Amino acid sequence: MVDVTRRHFIGTAAALAAPAIIRPAWAADTVKLGCLFSSSGTMANIEGRLNHVVRMAADGINAKGGVNGRRIEVVTSDPASDWPLYAQIGRQMLQQEKVAALFGCWTSVSRKSVLPVVEQNDGLLFYPLHFEGDENSKNVVYVNSPPASSVLPAVDYLMGAEGVGAKRFFMIGSDYVWPRTINKQLKAYWASKGVAATAWREEYVPLGFSNFQTLVNQIRSFAAEPGGQPIVVLTVVGSSIPDFLREFANQGIRATDVPILGLDMVEADLEGLDTAPLVGHLNCWAYLQAAKAEANTRFLADWAAYVKAKSVPFSADTVIDPMVSAYDSVQLWALAAAKAGSFDVPEVRKAFAGLSFADPSGYTLTMTGENNYVARGVFIGSVNEKQGFDILWQSPDASKPVPFSPYG
Amino acid sequence: MVESLKSWLCGAILLVAGLMQPAFGASPSFERAGFAVGLCGDGAAQSRVLDALIRSSGEVTAEDLAFAGILLGGLLERRLVCLGDTAVLLEKAGAPDGREVVSGGVRSTNGGRSPVLGLRQRGLVETALGISALIAGETVELRRKGLAAVERRMAGVPDAVLVRAQDNESDAGLKTAIGVAAQGAALSSPDPARRLAAIRAVAEALSGAAFSRLSALKSDPAYRADPAFRAALEAAIAKVERAVWIGNGLALLYNGLSFASILFMAAAGLAIIFGLMGVINLAQGEFIMVGAYAAYAVQEAFRRFAPGFLDLYLLAAIPVAFFAAAMVGIVIEALILRHLYRRPLMSLLATWAVSLFLINFVRVVFGSQNLQFAMPSYVSGGVPLYADFIVTWNRLFAIAFAAITLVLTLLILKRSPLGLDIRAVTQNRDMAACLGIRTRRVDRLAFGFGSGLAGLAGVALCPIYSVNPGMGATFIVDSFMVVVLGGVGTVIGTLVAALGIGGANVLIEPFYGAVAAKVIVLVGIILFLQRRPEGLFAVRRRR
Numbered sequence: 001m002v003d004v005t006r007r008h009f010i011g012t013a014a015a016l017a018a019p020a021i022i023r024p025a026w027a028a029d030t031v032k033l034g035c036l037f038s039s040s041g042t043m044a045n046i047e048g049r050l051n052h053v054v055r056m057a058a059d060g061i062n063a064k065g066g067v068n069g070r071r072i073e074v075v076t077s078d079p080a081s082d083w084p085l086y087a088q089i090g091r092q093m094l095q096q097e098k099v100a101a102l103f104g105c106w107t108s109v110s111r112k113s114v115l116p117v118v119e120q121n122d123g124l125l126f127y128p129l130h131f132e133g134d135e136n137s138k139n140v141v142y143v144n145s146p147p148a149s150s151v152l153p154a155v156d157y158l159m160g161a162e163g164v165g166a167k168r169f170f171m172i173g174s175d176y177v178w179p180r181t182i183n184k185q186l187k188a189y190w191a192s193k194g195v196a197a198t199a200w201r202e203e204y205v206p207l208g209f210s211n212f213q214t215l216v217n218q219i220r221s222f223a224a225e226p227g228g229q230p231i232v233v234l235t236v237v238g239s240s241i242p243d244f245l246r247e248f249a250n251q252g253i254r255a256t257d258v259p260i261l262g263l264d265m266v267e268a269d270l271e272g273l274d275t276a277p278l279v280g281h282l283n284c285w286a287y288l289q290a291a292k293a294e295a296n297t298r299f300l301a302d303w304a305a306y307v308k309a310k311s312v313p314f315s316a317d318t319v320i321d322p323m324v325s326a327y328d329s330v331q332l333w334a335l336a337a338a339k340a341g342s343f344d345v346p347e348v349r350k351a352f353a354g355l356s357f358a359d360p361s362g363y364t365l366t367m368t369g370e371n372n373y374v375a376r377g378v379f380i381g382s383v384n385e386k387q388g389f390d391i392l393w394q395s396p397d398a399s400k401p402v403p404f405s406p407y408g
Numbered sequence: 409m410v411e412s413l414k415s416w417l418c419g420a421i422l423l424v425a426g427l428m429q430p431a432f433g434a435s436p437s438f439e440r441a442g443f444a445v446g447l448c449g450d451g452a453a454q455s456r457v458l459d460a461l462i463r464s465s466g467e468v469t470a471e472d473l474a475f476a477g478i479l480l481g482g483l484l485e486r487r488l489v490c491l492g493d494t495a496v497l498l499e500k501a502g503a504p505d506g507r508e509v510v511s512g513g514v515r516s517t518n519g520g521r522s523p524v525l526g527l528r529q530r531g532l533v534e535t536a537l538g539i540s541a542l543i544a545g546e547t548v549e550l551r552r553k554g555l556a557a558v559e560r561r562m563a564g565v566p567d568a569v570l571v572r573a574q575d576n577e578s579d580a581g582l583k584t585a586i587g588v589a590a591q592g593a594a595l596s597s598p599d600p601a602r603r604l605a606a607i608r609a610v611a612e613a614l615s616g617a618a619f620s621r622l623s624a625l626k627s628d629p630a631y632r633a634d635p636a637f638r639a640a641l642e643a644a645i646a647k648v649e650r651a652v653w654i655g656n657g658l659a660l661l662y663n664g665l666s667f668a669s670i671l672f673m674a675a676a677g678l679a680i681i682f683g684l685m686g687v688i689n690l691a692q693g694e695f696i697m698v699g700a701y702a703a704y705a706v707q708e709a710f711r712r713f714a715p716g717f718l719d720l721y722l723l724a725a726i727p728v729a730f731f732a733a734a735m736v737g738i739v740i741e742a743l744i745l746r747h748l749y750r751r752p753l754m755s756l757l758a759t760w761a762v763s764l765f766l767i768n769f770v771r772v773v774f775g776s777q778n779l780q781f782a783m784p785s786y787v788s789g790g791v792p793l794y795a796d797f798i799v800t801w802n803r804l805f806a807i808a809f810a811a812i813t814l815v816l817t818l819l820i821l822k823r824s825p826l827g828l829d830i831r832a833v834t835q836n837r838d839m840a841a842c843l844g845i846r847t848r849r850v851d852r853l854a855f856g857f858g859s860g861l862a863g864l865a866g867v868a869l870c871p872i873y874s875v876n877p878g879m880g881a882t883f884i885v886d887s888f889m890v891v892v893l894g895g896v897g898t899v900i901g902t903l904v905a906a907l908g909i910g911g912a913n914v915l916i917e918p919f920y921g922a923v924a925a926k927v928i929v930l931v932g933i934i935l936f937l938q939r940r941p942e943g944l945f946a947v948r949r950r951r
Contacts, residue, residue: 039776040767044878048776162451164527175923205922208882210873211670213663213803214917217656220796224616226624239882242778242874250790250800256531257560272778272874274788279484280530313775382524385486390524 030073031066031343033058033330034093036104036114036125041081042208042238046268047106049314050128050326051076054103056306057330067334068341075099079110081238086110087117094121100343101126101333103326107237108132108178115140124345126333128325130263130286132181136403138349141372143325143332145286147185148402149395153378154261154284155186157393158231159193164259167228168199170219172244173235175204181408182235182263188408199227205236210243216251223258234262241269245278255280255383266320270387281383282392285321286361286376290391293362299324300360319360328359332367332374363398373401437464438472441494444509447483448490451526458532462539466568470544470576477540479509480533489520496520535561539569542586548579555582559589567593588612595621600630604640611644614651614795622648655795660914666803668910669810673868675887675894675902676817677861683897684834684854687745688756691763692887693880695859698736699729699866700875701770704779711782719784722805722867729867730860736766737859741852749851763880770877778874787871802871809868813861817899820857830854834897893933895943904944909933 035054037047051074058072066072075097079085086105093099094117101124105111108131118125118139126141133146144150158166171186173179183202190200201222203215223230236244241262248260260281262269267289270278289300300319307316332355337343340351353369363377375398381389438461446457461468461476468476479497482488487498489506496515498506505516525533538557545551555573558565570590577583591609594602607625610618622645630637678692703725710721740762748755783802790800821827829850832840841847865883866875873879890909894901909929916925937943 039771040878041881042878045776045778045874045876158527162526162528164531203921206926209922210882211667211913211922213666213800214660214914215922217659217663217796218918221616221656224620224796226620239874239876239878243872246802246872247800250788250802251798252790252792254534255527256534259527268777272780274783277789280525280527282527313771313777315775315777318777382527392524392526 029070031068031070031337032073032075032097032099033333034090034097034099034102034104035074035076036079036086036090036093036102036110037076037106038081039078042240043081043106045239046266046320046322047081049268049320049323050103050106052306052310052312052314053303053323053326054330055310056302057327059306060302061330061334067337068343070343072330072334083107083109083113087113090114090117090123090125091121094118094123100124100337100345101348103128103329105129106322107176108181109176111140112177122345124333124348126326126329128322128329130321132178132185133403133405134181136371136373138372139345141329141332141352141374142401142403143329143374144321145376145378146373146401146403147182147405149376149399150284150286150378151182151186151263152189153395154263154282154380155189155233157380158259158261158282162393164229164231166231166259167195168222168225168230169195169201169233170222170230170258171200171202171233171235172215172219173202173204174207174209174237174240176207178237179204179235183233185405185408186233192407205240207240208238209236209240212240212244212247216244216247216253219248219258220251220253223253230258232258232260234260235264237264241265242271242273245269245273245281249274249277255282266322267318267388268315268320270383271315271318273387275383275387276385278383279385283381283383283389285379285381286363287321287324287359288361288379288381288389288391289319290381290389291361291379291394292391293360295358296360296362298360299327324360328357328365328374331357331359332365365398368400371401371403373403375400438468438476440472440475441510443476444479444495445493447479447488448495448523451529454523454525454529455532458529458536461536462532462564463566465536465539465543466566466572473540474544477537477544480537480540483523483525484530484533484537486522489517489522491515491517491520531561532564535564539565542573543569543576548582551577551579552582552585555586555589562589562593565593595625600634600637603630604637607637607640607644611648614648614655616652616796619645619648619652651795655797658794658797660918662797662799662803664907664911664914666807666910667914668907669803669807670869670872671886671890671910672810672903672906673806673813673865674862674883675890675906676813676899677858677865678887679858679891679894679897679899679902680817680830680861681855681858682891684830684858685745685749685851686752687749687855688752688759688888689858690756690760690884691740691766691880692859692862693882693884694763694766695733695737695862695880696866696869696883697770697875697877697880698733698766699863700870700879701774701779701866702729702732702863703867703870704781704875707781718782719786721782722784722787722871725867726864729863731863733863733866734856734860737862738852738856740859741855745855746848746851763884767877767880774877776877778876779870781870781875783871805871806868809864813864813868814899814903817861821899826850826853826857830857889930889933892937893943895945898945901943901945 035051037050038044039048055074058074062071077089079089090102103126105114105127106129111127114125115137119137123139126143128143130144130150157163171183219232262283265283303319304316335355336348336351340347352367356364356366358364361377366375377398378395379391380393382392384390443457446453482497486501489496495509496506496517497509505514508515534557538554541550541554542558545554570586574583574586574590577586588609591605594606597603610621625641681687681689706725706728707721710718744758745755748758787802787805790798792798829845832845833847833850837847890902890905894905912929913925916928
């Protein structure tokens with residue numbers, strides 16, 4: 001009796017811990033799409049939403065008759081915020097599940113770990129996050145913006161007269177490839193503008209770090225030094241973002257003293273925070289929930305209805321850029337597959353040239369044959385007291401993406 | 409500052425009608441309708457009217473300043489709605505209609521928009537609001553808040569404002585404070601006597617910013633030429649520098665203590681469970697999460713049944729969280745762990761399964777998003793204590809909480825019959841059983857007690873960290889580190905280890921960064937355990 005119990009529990013532990021792919025019933029007239037988004041670990045709260053958005057997008061396409069006469073079937077997984085696991089599950093999805101395309105990854109380190117897998121298997125990975133650029137694989141579709149069309153406009157805004165005329169910069173990031181590359185490019189950018197190297201500080205924390213007291217103390221003494229208006233460029237990710245913001249507010253620093261430019265900060269990071277003392281801090285994305293567009297109203301309503309219908313364990317009235325970008329990814333893939341009349345990766349890839357799609361941000365996304373980047377608009381958002389972002393500035397149109405940064 | 413202005417504005421809004429007679433108390437340099445229209449314009453227009461108001465705030469009448477203050481307060485709180493050529497002030501954000509700012513007539517807000525403030529404009533609004541409160545504030549308290557706001561943004565405030573505020577001020581204490589602030593503003597005055605007074609006034613602030621301002625004067629020609637100036641400046645700099653140094657030392661101490669208290673809270677329960685039963689409980693982090701969710705449930709209950717006492721929910725949550733986590737612990741012990749004693753590997757896997765189960769169970773029931781806690785004033789914000797040293801209330805709450813937990817735990821272990829049993833079983837299980845102690849019952853109670861302590865940690869941590877189903881995973885590695893270093897089964901060892909690890913982390917971080925701090929501490933622990941595998945304080949035991 002005791003033995004059975006024990007075995008049972010070990011079995012449960014093993015089953016729960018193994019990289020579980022949830023397999024729906026297989027049918028001949030379907031085409032499979034794979035998701036690589038974590039529902040556990042430090043990225044769970046934000047990445048977890050993207051699985052559901054991909055499903056929602058697929059449901060929408062299926063309701064209109066599917067793609068090339070086939071229904072889309074979404075295969076989800078849980079890479080558990082464990083970067084090598086993304087590659088392992090990605091390989092499994094491509095080789096065993098034979099998915100037509102992968103949608104996944106939030107952090108650049110997870111993308112970098114999946115990259116060799118999609119290249120070896122000639123798969124297609126749609127990556128929905130804005131990122132550090134400097135990468136151009138024919139097997140990855142970069143649906144969101146490289147720094148030249150997201151980070152630099154925001155930094156320019158803060159340095160300009162319309163912003164705060166920022167002169168000094170405190171960079172604080174999680175210790176991995178995206179923050180380090182972004183900061184390297186920023187330093188080169190500032191150097192090209194004649195900012196002295198003494199005007200910036202750079203600090204990194206481990207992923208999932210939460211004890212920001214000392215760093216916020218350092219930011220306060222950095223702000224007290226002479227030399228002009230300081231700002232914080234925040235590239236920490238995951239659960240570190242709300243923890244940092246809370247400590248920042250508690251130590252009494254306001255956006256008008258030292259503004260934070262949170263490059264990975266989304267509406268979801270403000271859930272559960274009292275944002276009144278945080279009003280005015282900035283972020284920059286290719287989509288903000290406050291975007292004024294008919295497609296956005298529709299998307300927000302669709303998401304709220306989907307959350308309600310499927311009892312999705314996430315907020316019905318919070319929508320973040322990567323959700324929209326994941327949605328766009330599915331749409332772009334479906335458009336390309338329909339245009340190619342095939343699900344073969346080389347055919348689909350050829351069909352990318354000249355695609356366009358009016359997404360919820362209000363901009364029209366376009367792709368060229370030059371690379372797998374997508375042209376997006378830019379928003380600069382300002383934290384408001386209702387745990388959201390007001391649009392402070394937005395680009396006149398979707399700019400042509402620059403994959404390789406001339407800086408750094 | 410904004411908080412208290414809010415309450416003042418609510419009262420003042422009733423006065424708006426009275427203030428809105430344009431003939432009464434109007435100043436030549438300020439035009440109410442133009443100001444409102446400017447605030448409704450784009451960033452440039454907003455900056456223009458705000459700059460103009462601040463520049464002329466020495467002459468603008470108190471009535472006009474109060475009017476501007478009400479408008480700006482409304483603007484910050486999104487209660488100002490722009491309608492074509494005019495603006496409407498709402499009583500509450502989102503209300504369907506409000507009063508037109510100049511005429512006072514009721515207007516619907518249909519088709520209107522609330523302007524979004526850029527950072528530059530927001531800074532100007534804060535300055536202007538501070539000036540308005542300092543000069544036109546009804547109560548001493550409001551004017552004091554105004555002074556604090558003005559001092560924060562001194563560079564953009566005309567001298568005439570402080571002169572005027574000082575002349576008008578009736579409260580003696582505040583009058584002196586304004587005088588000191590005004591003196592400080594004269595740091596670059598041509599009059600040497602005023603400059604010396606300014607140096608002394610700035611040195612009163614004892615902050616890093618004051619240090620920078622004073623240090624900048626070293627390149628002033630007077631520093632070389634005038635020995636009196638030089639002596640005064642050097643004395644002031646030395647004074648501020650010492651204070652900042654002490655303040656930083658205090659901050660370091662406080663940071664170390666608060667990190668240690670978090671580590672201790674997370675590890676205390678584990679020390680008992682691991683020490684007593686040798687169970688490596690990987691679900692300990694999830695017991696912390698259960699405690700935090702129990703606190704959330706208590707908050708929701710207060711919200712529904714006793715909204716007036718909502719601020720007290722954290723205190724009420726203490727026993728609830730303890731018993732919730734203890735019950736979960738006891739159930740798990742009874743259902744699973746009691747079959748696995750003396751099989752540490754099995755119990756490790758089983759508790760891991762439990763942890764995964766709890767995470768997913770909570771995720772399904774509550775969702776994965778961060779929970780929304782209403783933070784009472786006693787756990788949000790902070791108070792500057794000395795120089796740049798700020799005591800943040802949420803950390804202080806955790807420190808106090810950890811101290812009380814420590815005392816109670818020690819009392820229970822050393823003074824209660826249960827504690828006696830627990831110690832007996834820890835030291836020699838078989839002998840204790842021979843003497844008639846029901847070891848299984850002690851195990852269960854001890855497991856419940858250890859889980860309950862983790863639940864308490866959940867209450868202490870919810871003002872500091874985000875509460876979501878995965879929060880427990882953050883703590884498990886750190887708590888094992890603390891328990892193993894402290895020596896299995898001793899609460900004092902856990903305390904010392906928590907203090908040591910917390911202090912070491914905080915000491916190393918400013919010099920080598922947070923990543924290196926973590927690595928150095930880990931390497932240090934490994935080296936220490938090589939020398940002393942039983943940890944800092946080992947309990948002598950026979951198994």
